[in-house]
Amino acid sequence: MIKMLVRPLPFVTVMLALIIIWYIAAYFLNAPQAINLMDPDDVNNLWAVVQAAWSMDRPVLPTPDQIFSNLYDSIFNYPLDSPRNFLLQMAYTAETAITGLVIGMVLGIALAIGIVHSRVLDRSLMPWVIASQTIPILAIAPMVMVALGNIGFTGLAPKAAIVAYLSFFPITVGMVKGFRSPDAMQMDLMRTYNASGANVFFKLRWPVAMAFLFPSLKVAVALAVTGAIVAELPTGATVGLGARLLAGSYYGQTMMMWGALVLASLLALGLIGCVRLGEAGLTRARGGRL
Amino acid sequence: MAELALLQAAAVTARPVIAAEKLNIVFNAADKPVVALQDVDLHVAQGDFVSLIGPSGCGKTTLLRAIADLAPLSSGTLTVNGMTPDEARRKRAYGYVFQAPALFPWRNVQRNVTLPLELTGMARAEREARAAENLALLGLKDFARKFPWQLSGGMQQRVSIARALSFKPDLLLMDEPFGALDEITRDSLNLHVHELWRRTGMTAVFVTHSIPEAVFLSTRIVVMSARPGRVLRVIESHLPEVRTLEMRDMPDFVAVAHEVREALREGHSYD
Numbered sequence: 001m002i003k004m005l006v007r008p009l010p011f012v013t014v015m016l017a018l019i020i021i022w023y024i025a026a027y028f029l030n031a032p033q034a035i036n037l038m039d040p041d042d043v044n045n046l047w048a049v050v051q052a053a054w055s056m057d058r059p060v061l062p063t064p065d066q067i068f069s070n071l072y073d074s075i076f077n078y079p080l081d082s083p084r085n086f087l088l089q090m091a092y093t094a095e096t097a098i099t100g101l102v103i104g105m106v107l108g109i110a111l112a113i114g115i116v117h118s119r120v121l122d123r124s125l126m127p128w129v130i131a132s133q134t135i136p137i138l139a140i141a142p143m144v145m146v147a148l149g150n151i152g153f154t155g156l157a158p159k160a161a162i163v164a165y166l167s168f169f170p171i172t173v174g175m176v177k178g179f180r181s182p183d184a185m186q187m188d189l190m191r192t193y194n195a196s197g198a199n200v201f202f203k204l205r206w207p208v209a210m211a212f213l214f215p216s217l218k219v220a221v222a223l224a225v226t227g228a229i230v231a232e233l234p235t236g237a238t239v240g241l242g243a244r245l246l247a248g249s250y251y252g253q254t255m256m257m258w259g260a261l262v263l264a265s266l267l268a269l270g271l272i273g274c275v276r277l278g279e280a281g282l283t284r285a286r287g288g289r290l
Numbered sequence: 291m292a293e294l295a296l297l298q299a300a301a302v303t304a305r306p307v308i309a310a311e312k313l314n315i316v317f318n319a320a321d322k323p324v325v326a327l328q329d330v331d332l333h334v335a336q337g338d339f340v341s342l343i344g345p346s347g348c349g350k351t352t353l354l355r356a357i358a359d360l361a362p363l364s365s366g367t368l369t370v371n372g373m374t375p376d377e378a379r380r381k382r383a384y385g386y387v388f389q390a391p392a393l394f395p396w397r398n399v400q401r402n403v404t405l406p407l408e409l410t411g412m413a414r415a416e417r418e419a420r421a422a423e424n425l426a427l428l429g430l431k432d433f434a435r436k437f438p439w440q441l442s443g444g445m446q447q448r449v450s451i452a453r454a455l456s457f458k459p460d461l462l463l464m465d466e467p468f469g470a471l472d473e474i475t476r477d478s479l480n481l482h483v484h485e486l487w488r489r490t491g492m493t494a495v496f497v498t499h500s501i502p503e504a505v506f507l508s509t510r511i512v513v514m515s516a517r518p519g520r521v522l523r524v525i526e527s528h529l530p531e532v533r534t535l536e537m538r539d540m541p542d543f544v545a546v547a548h549e550v551r552e553a554l555r556e557g558h559s560y561d
Contacts, residue, residue: 185392188360192386193406194379203405207396286396287437 019064027053029060062255067262070255083239090263092240097221097228097267099156100163104220107164108171115172116179116205117197126176133169137162137227142234159231159240166227167220174216178209211290214279218272225268229260241267306369307461307493308334308357313366315352315519325518326352330366332512332521336460339487339494341504341511343550344557349519350497354465357495358386370461382406384461385454389469391446393438399425399449400434406456424452427489428482444468444475448482455486462487462494468503477535480506484533501554502538505529505547513550515557523553 030053035043037056042048054063062070071086078085111129114121141162148158182204190200232242241260248256283290310332317324327349334340342350355361356368359375370378378384393402403421412420425431428448438446447467454462464483468476484507487494498504504511511525527546529537537543 183392185388185390186394189386189388189392191360192358192379192384193409194382195409199409203408204394207394210396287398287440289395289437289439 022061023054023063026059026061026063030054030056033060058252059254062258066255067258071259071262074259086241086244086259086263089239089241089244089260090267093225093228093232093242093264094267094271096156096159096231096240097163097224097271100160100227101167101220101224101271103160104164104167104224105171105217108168108216108220109175111168111172112175112179113201115176129169129172132165137166137230140165141230145231145234159228162231163224163227166223170216170219170223171213174212174219175209178212179205181212182208210282214275214282214290217275221271221275222268225264225271229264305336306333307336307338308332308368308370308495310353310357310368311366313353313356313368314364315349315356315361316364326361327356328518328520330519330521334493334495334510336493337491337509339496339507339509341496341498341508342514343498343501343504343511344514344519344522344554345499345516347519348514348516348557350514351465352519353514354463354495354497358384358463360386382410382457383459384463385457385459387447387451387454387462387464387467389466391438391443391450393446393449393453395438398435398437399430399441402438402449403453403456406453410457420456420458421452424455425449427455427486428452442475444471444479447471447479451483451486460492462492464494464496466497466499469499476500476503481535483507488531501547501550505543505550506533506535506538511546511550513553513557515554522557525549525553 027050031049034049034052034056038049038052042052053059055066056062059066074084074086080088082088111125115125116122144162144165145158148154148161153161179201186204186208187200190204193199195203228240229242229245232240233246241264244260245257248254248260279290310330313327313330313332314325315327317326330349330353332340332353342353344350352361356363357370357375359379363375368375371381371383373381373383393399394405397405400418400421403424404417407417407420422431422434425434428451430445430448430452433441433445433449438449441449451464451467468479471479480503483494483496486492487507494507496504496507505527508527511527513522513525514520515522525546529542529546
């Protein structure tokens with residue numbers, strides 16, 4: 001209980017500091033434009049300038065309260081199925097991120113199983129797995145969208161493919177390490193039981209690798225949300241937080257962009273929370289240690 | 291005629307559980323091959339408790355691993371229950387206790403002990419009944435729900451012995467199981483192992499480098515020497531079948547221990 005009270009303290013302190021810096025920065029970034037728009041009589045009144053800088057319609061840097069009132073307005077003053085409702089856009093992004101994450105996880109684990117059990121796959125696949133991540137996703141995402149769009153995959157599928165492409169990597173690397181982490185004695189033990197390859201996998205390799213799955217998943221979640229937004233940016237940008245981000249930048253709607261960013265990070269936090277929940281559940285089932 | 295029948299009966303009870311002849315094991319190391327075992331002969335009869343003792347590098351663990359089919363032979367013959375080590379392992383003919391408990395930390399004590407039985411597809415109730423039986427035999431009845439890290443080192447090793455009994459093997463192979471434990475814990479575990487052996491009538495091969503431990507537990511002590519690993523002497527111990535820790539101060543016990551020590555000295559184990 002005390003831990004729960006004390007732990008947020010450093011976090012809250014840093015957040016307060018950031019908010020103060022934010023307001024100061026918003027003043028300095030917005031003031032020149034605000035002064036231009038102001039009644040010339042008020043220009044020498046510092047407080048009036050501050051108020052103007054913090055309440056512009058199209059600020060260079062909106063203040064936190066502007067971002068949140070904008071978000072509030074979008075979420076509560078528009079129906080859930082309106083494209084102006086940020087929650088709807090977040091749902092699209094979440095759908096892309098989660099679908100891609102699940103595909104990436106299945107693919108990542110399957111690759112790791114192959115790599116661990118076959119020397120040929122280990123030699124031939126691992127370099128490609130690593131090379132795949134050296135290609136900048138921003139460069140490849142539009143090409144994937146166009147290529148998949150041409151063969152009839154539009155909407156969710158190409159976006160999920162991009163997310164899967166990004167998120168399988170930490171899973172593969174983590175699970176290869178995890179599947180290989182049983183020690184020689186544990187392997188010998190299974191041999192004395194005349195255990196089959198499947199036995200060794202399900203009774204030893206898989207449970208050992210669980211300790212590696214969750215950290216990998218956390219990295220994958222962060223990549224999945226980034227990937228989903230990047231996938232929403234190219235030509236087909238119609239729905240999702242990425243599309244809002246792009247529209248915001250076209251029309252100088254900084255508040256829209258910031259709103260999309262806030263919801264993107266909330267989405268990532270929510271997904272990380274789910275991973276931690278799963279981790280906590282398994283830890284409890286194992287008597288308190290993963 | 292009656293004598294012949296008696297002899298035959300003796301031959302049946304003394305059926306060799308392990309028979310090794312001219313056993314050689316050579317490991318290919320980076321610079322030159324290492325002879326782990328050279329021309330080793332070993333015969334273990336049913337019901338024997340045989341200790342392998344010798345300095346580090348004498349191949350005692352390698353010999354045990356060869357019996358368990360965990361190390362390949364280079365030449366010679368080795369049979370376990372009349373089968374090749376590979377066949378014996380496939381028939382799950384032995385239980386093996388490692389130097390460390392090697393328990394799976396994500397399984398509680400009970401599920402660690404039932405693990406080998408899960409692989410055979412035995413029904414859950416039956417698995418659990420047998421695990422309970424084996425845990426009781428090692429005095430661990432009340433710890434079934436604990437996780438390995440909640441137990442002391444000595445208790446963990448007892449769990450690993452209970453686990454080795456899962457297939458009801460008539461051969462128990464133990465590789466320095468108590469080497470990492472303090473002397474008091476080791477004494478108590480020696481009593482556990484002795485009781486277990488006496489009550490089940492199992493055959494046991496036990497690797498150790500403790501002279502008192504070897505003498506206390508064994509019916510025969512195989513003294514080995516290093517570089518190359520070979521058998522120096524086999525010492526029969528005629529101590530009473532039921533043994534107590536107090537016996538270690540008695541002249542008979544001391545005499546056997548002395549004999550083992552002399553044999554080790556002959557092999558330059560103290561150089």
